[in-house]
Amino acid sequence: MNTHKPDLEKTSIFANLTKNGNLATIEEITARTATLKGPTTLTDMPAPENTHISVRNLNLHIQKNHILKNINLDIPDKKLTCIIGPSGCGKTTLLKTFNRLLDPSVDIKIDGKVLVDGENIHDKSIEVTHIRKKMGLLSQRPCPLPMSIFDNIAYGPRMHGSRNKKILIQKVELYLKAAGLWDEVKDRLNSPASSLSIGQQQRLCLARGLAVEPEIILGDEATSALDPISSKHIEDLFLQLKKDYTIVLVTHTLRQARRIADYVVFMYLGEIVESGQVEEFFSNPKQQLTKDYLAGSFS
Amino acid sequence: MKGRLLEEKIVKMLMRATTLIIISSLFFIFIAIVRRGLPARTWDMITKIPGGGFYIGKEGGILNAIVGSFMIVLGSTALGLLIAIPIVIFINLYLPKKSLLSDFTRLSFDVLFGIPSIVYGAFGFTIMVFLGMKTSLLGGTLAVTFLITPILVRSMDEVARMVPRELYDATFSLGATRLETVKVVLRQIAPGITTAILLSVGRAIGDAASVLFTAGYTDSIPTSLGQPAATLPLAIFFQLSSPIQEVQNRAYSAAFILTMIVLILSLAARYYSRKLSKHKI
Numbered sequence: 001m002n003t004h005k006p007d008l009e010k011t012s013i014f015a016n017l018t019k020n021g022n023l024a025t026i027e028e029i030t031a032r033t034a035t036l037k038g039p040t041t042l043t044d045m046p047a048p049e050n051t052h053i054s055v056r057n058l059n060l061h062i063q064k065n066h067i068l069k070n071i072n073l074d075i076p077d078k079k080l081t082c083i084i085g086p087s088g089c090g091k092t093t094l095l096k097t098f099n100r101l102l103d104p105s106v107d108i109k110i111d112g113k114v115l116v117d118g119e120n121i122h123d124k125s126i127e128v129t130h131i132r133k134k135m136g137l138l139s140q141r142p143c144p145l146p147m148s149i150f151d152n153i154a155y156g157p158r159m160h161g162s163r164n165k166k167i168l169i170q171k172v173e174l175y176l177k178a179a180g181l182w183d184e185v186k187d188r189l190n191s192p193a194s195s196l197s198i199g200q201q202q203r204l205c206l207a208r209g210l211a212v213e214p215e216i217i218l219g220d221e222a223t224s225a226l227d228p229i230s231s232k233h234i235e236d237l238f239l240q241l242k243k244d245y246t247i248v249l250v251t252h253t254l255r256q257a258r259r260i261a262d263y264v265v266f267m268y269l270g271e272i273v274e275s276g277q278v279e280e281f282f283s284n285p286k287q288q289l290t291k292d293y294l295a296g297s298f299s
Numbered sequence: 300m301k302g303r304l305l306e307e308k309i310v311k312m313l314m315r316a317t318t319l320i321i322i323s324s325l326f327f328i329f330i331a332i333v334r335r336g337l338p339a340r341t342w343d344m345i346t347k348i349p350g351g352g353f354y355i356g357k358e359g360g361i362l363n364a365i366v367g368s369f370m371i372v373l374g375s376t377a378l379g380l381l382i383a384i385p386i387v388i389f390i391n392l393y394l395p396k397k398s399l400l401s402d403f404t405r406l407s408f409d410v411l412f413g414i415p416s417i418v419y420g421a422f423g424f425t426i427m428v429f430l431g432m433k434t435s436l437l438g439g440t441l442a443v444t445f446l447i448t449p450i451l452v453r454s455m456d457e458v459a460r461m462v463p464r465e466l467y468d469a470t471f472s473l474g475a476t477r478l479e480t481v482k483v484v485l486r487q488i489a490p491g492i493t494t495a496i497l498l499s500v501g502r503a504i505g506d507a508a509s510v511l512f513t514a515g516y517t518d519s520i521p522t523s524l525g526q527p528a529a530t531l532p533l534a535i536f537f538q539l540s541s542p543i544q545e546v547q548n549r550a551y552s553a554a555f556i557l558t559m560i561v562l563i564l565s566l567a568a569r570y571y572s573r574k575l576s577k578h579k580i
Binding site: 129135144192209218 | 395487579
């Protein structure tokens with residue numbers, strides 16, 4: 001779980017903030033943050049009819065820390081959107097609010113709306129399992145369930161009511177194929193999932209998520225723990241899957257965003273600085289802060 | 300440099316020495332009970348209940364105590380798990396990470412863990428007197444349940460705390476409810492549950508003080524919860540306090556049986572624990 005400690009985080013950002021190789025002064029940082037005032041420019045985000053997830057005036061506090069500050073965002077349907085930004089900027093927190101892994105509690109306060117297919121996910125009449133079933137989550141490190149490969153994939157469908165053995169076998173094959181894992185595991189479906197390599201485990205987790213038949217795939221730095229080959233494998237899968245799914249990835253490798261994203265959202269200290277189509281974002285950033293980030297003056 | 304290497308050597312030697320002392324003391328205990336129990340080790344010991352004059356060296360065995368011990372251990376472990384698993388699940392999955400209630404629960408069980416078994420026996424006895432019960436299988440089972448619940452809770456809790464946060468997130472994001480997540484978590488901690496059971500069974504089967512006032516002692520095998528039940532530790536205790544050599548030998552023989560039971564249970568638990576670890580992530 002992300003516990004945000006703004007004081008520590010600020011200092012670490014201070015340490016990282018460099019301009020021309022020198023430490024940025026506090027004045028420079030305040031100047032940067034000052035550019036954030038005023039409405040966020042949603043340059044060429046999609047027209048409302050093509051949005052799948054809409055975030056409106058979202059504010060999130062964990063204890064007394066303001067983690068997400070007035071987020072407004074439209075995530076396009078059946079496109080790949082990358083959320084980028086330095087560590088601790090709230091990317092993962094934002095992602096976790098989408099499927100309500102961060103739910104309002106004593107410590108967590110959420111205002112504003114997150115609409116998925118027009119439904120406000122925090123609406124009292126909406127069951128949290130219904131929201132989560134719509135979204136598959138890939139975490140940073142793959143986490144297979146403590147059961148066999150077959151049962152890992154069949155877990156979701158079984159839980160959501162399909163008990164027919166034949167259908168389950170079909171589904172397991174279908175989704176393992178979709179995640180490009182079938183050929184590697186078809187002869188050992190009953191082996192424990194933990195016996196797979198970490199790259200295979202991540203594809204297993206993807207297949208497990210797909211088996212619940214979601215509409216959206218959320219990825220939280222889903223390739224950062226993987227070796228380059230497995231990482232490439234997952235990226236290629238995302239590119240295939242975006243035909244049928246809305247994909248939102250949190251990443252802090254800019255190059256990955258550039259390679260695979262259709263849309264890019266740049267966050268900094270809990271705010272969205274800039275968002276837009278990938279070519280436009282990388283070739284013609286509007287905000288000074290974005291330019292600095294892309295130039296690598298802080299990370 | 301030399302000083303540091305010497306330090307390394309000394310510490311290593313100390314570690315070897317302590318390990319050796321522990322293993323050899325276990326070995327010597329075993330030798331003692333095997334040797335002294337040898338003359339009394341007959342099939343009668345484990346197939347017969349005490350006959351007339353058993354305690355002055357005549358015919359019979361301690362089947363009553365073996366059966367009584369098994370009944371009490373089985374009953375109290377089952378009851379203990381029924382109490383302990385919900386507590387562990389509650390403090391780990393339903394309460395927030397830092398919660399006053401979970402801290403307090405853990406502290407309480409740490410204290411209960413350290414309470415000597417005679418206190419549980421006396422406590423159980425007081426309640427039984429209050430309820431007008433006599434020493435019985437039920438009373439003994441309940442007292443032993445009190446004794447082992449803290450062991451079960453604390454050892455399972457330690458394992459449950461190690462469950463990676465990502466596992467919860469993974470099942471939740473598949474649309475699982477909390478209870479469905481609990482089932483997955485139970486699979487993950489199954490080897491830990493086996494170890495917890497082993498620890499508590501070991502304690503339960505060997506404890507004399509908690510059953511002294513509560514289960515009582517009898518020469519027959521209990522046929523209902525209301526009848527008193529004999530137990531192995533008490534069988535050892537009563538025979539050992541006899542002045543007759545032959546009866547004392549029987550005590551060692553009974554100790555041998557008890558040790559063998561614990562050994563077999565440990566091996567079985569290890570086997571199952573390994574089997575259950577197969578899917579652990």
